[in-house]
Amino acid sequence: MWLCTFKKRFFKTMEILANNPGESILSACGNRNDAKAIYRMLNNENFDEDEIFEAHRKATIARIEKQQVILAVQDTTGINYANHLKTEAMGYNCEQTLGVNLHSCLAVRPDGLVLGLLAQSCVSRQERKIKIGETQKKARPIEEKESYRWLETMEKSSVGISDCVKLIHVCDREGDIYELYAKALQTGQNFLIRIMHNRNTVDTIKLMEQIRGLKPQGSVLVEIPRDSRRNIPERELELSVSYQKICVKKPKSSSKDLPENLPINIISIRSQEKDGLEPIEWLLATNEEINSVEKAFEYVGYYVQRWKIERFHHVLKSGCKVELIQERTLQKTETMLMLKSIIAVKIMNVTFLARLNGETLCDCVLDEAEWKLLYCAANKTNIPPQRPYSIEKAILYLSQLGGYKRCKSDGPPGLKTVWKGIAKLYLLLSFADCFPVVGQV
Numbered sequence: 001m002w003l004c005t006f007k008k009r010f011f012k013t014m015e016i017l018a019n020n021p022g023e024s025i026l027s028a029c030g031n032r033n034d035a036k037a038i039y040r041m042l043n044n045e046n047f048d049e050d051e052i053f054e055a056h057r058k059a060t061i062a063r064i065e066k067q068q069v070i071l072a073v074q075d076t077t078g079i080n081y082a083n084h085l086k087t088e089a090m091g092y093n094c095e096q097t098l099g100v101n102l103h104s105c106l107a108v109r110p111d112g113l114v115l116g117l118l119a120q121s122c123v124s125r126q127e128r129k130i131k132i133g134e135t136q137k138k139a140r141p142i143e144e145k146e147s148y149r150w151l152e153t154m155e156k157s158s159v160g161i162s163d164c165v166k167l168i169h170v171c172d173r174e175g176d177i178y179e180l181y182a183k184a185l186q187t188g189q190n191f192l193i194r195i196m197h198n199r200n201t202v203d204t205i206k207l208m209e210q211i212r213g214l215k216p217q218g219s220v221l222v223e224i225p226r227d228s229r230r231n232i233p234e235r236e237l238e239l240s241v242s243y244q245k246i247c248v249k250k251p252k253s254s255s256k257d258l259p260e261n262l263p264i265n266i267i268s269i270r271s272q273e274k275d276g277l278e279p280i281e282w283l284l285a286t287n288e289e290i291n292s293v294e295k296a297f298e299y300v301g302y303y304v305q306r307w308k309i310e311r312f313h314h315v316l317k318s319g320c321k322v323e324l325i326q327e328r329t330l331q332k333t334e335t336m337l338m339l340k341s342i343i344a345v346k347i348m349n350v351t352f353l354a355r356l357n358g359e360t361l362c363d364c365v366l367d368e369a370e371w372k373l374l375y376c377a378a379n380k381t382n383i384p385p386q387r388p389y390s391i392e393k394a395i396l397y398l399s400q401l402g403g404y405k406r407c408k409s410d411g412p413p414g415l416k417t418v419w420k421g422i423a424k425l426y427l428l429l430s431f432a433d434c435f436p437v438v439g440q441v
Helices: 002-019 025-029 032-043 049-064 133-137 150-159 178-187 207-212 293-304 306-317 330-356 368-379 389-402 415-430 436-441
Strands: 067-078 099-108 114-121 165-170 189-196 217-225 235-249 261-271 279-286
Touching: 025 279, 032 207, 032 436, 049 114, 049 330, 067 114, 067 150, 067 306, 099 150, 099 306, 099 330, 114 150, 150 165, 150 178, 165 293, 178 189, 178 261, 189 293, 207 235, 207 261, 217 293, 235 293, 261 293, 279 389, 306 330, 330 389, 330 415, 368 389, 368 415, 389 415
Parallel strands: 067 165, 165 189
Antiparallel strands: 067 099, 099 114, 189 279, 217 235, 235 261, 261 279
């Protein structure tokens, strides 16, 4: 009986927070009684955030089992709590700023649909980071460095994944770690990592010089999206591709237990920009055999999906407003970060599902009262539809509530307008008794 009540309270809490992703607990609840009930649940000794995350992870794995290839995209973002001077046990996320470093791993389909979280960890340094010399830094074993989180996350995220699914660990340049390559090859993991270090090779030529010296082995015309931040319009570019297997040497500062050299397949993507624009260049490392231009571009397409974790961080900070969390302890702050991370993944899943499988009916994510009121609010009518419409239309309606103008140049609805629309929809639902249409639902 107690467990049943606790579960009901948890599901109610997640519903309240999801309906108002950018609000505090009190603002999301709208009254002190519900807010107190949530705080009692968070303070309950039986509340186990690890079990909650594991339940989400199991649901993610269930969705993964239906796929042939899954990208395990991992990255770190700093959450700033500079003004939280009285938060118990709050440490630093950089040299001088209070906060936490949140490291997450998303399960992403090759077509870009986000399925869920596979791993997540929070680190808050209890002392300010002291800068040390580069030689001293390199001499420390990898287990004593913060970069060890990349290896730990690779290991954690692969637990429970079926052998029938090819799991590819995708990292940006911060994941270009010799120890990570060695562990992946030793344990049979697949990786795709953007290169940062110009490593020594078994040849006399260094890694980057060697790959840049290759002649293009193929090319393709691609449409580069508009870059609104730098005011660069959409353009068509010819990208050349080169690939080669190269044996890189172990860094002198690495552990003696590591192999002296590792065979890695390198993919080089380059463009010849015009009008003074900076050319595009990606150097990617993988342990997958690259034996054709088509295979190289397939893996470049996989790396493009790393962008999804940047959008995840954007939803967390701008949509769920995790930097406004005001809990009294670091532990409770980390719990709220985990809960809001699950909500952020849900927002992304619904948005990208509409783009990829737009004909799916919206009742898979909205209940009857929600999709009827959403239709009426977006179309300014008091007559609700009798049947659920497509999820593509549901996202369009939510985006309209969130300020989407439906201009041809705007492209498909973005995450920002979707979470704003969700907030407005549930604001309308909270006043449902005032709307004649709700009586017809």
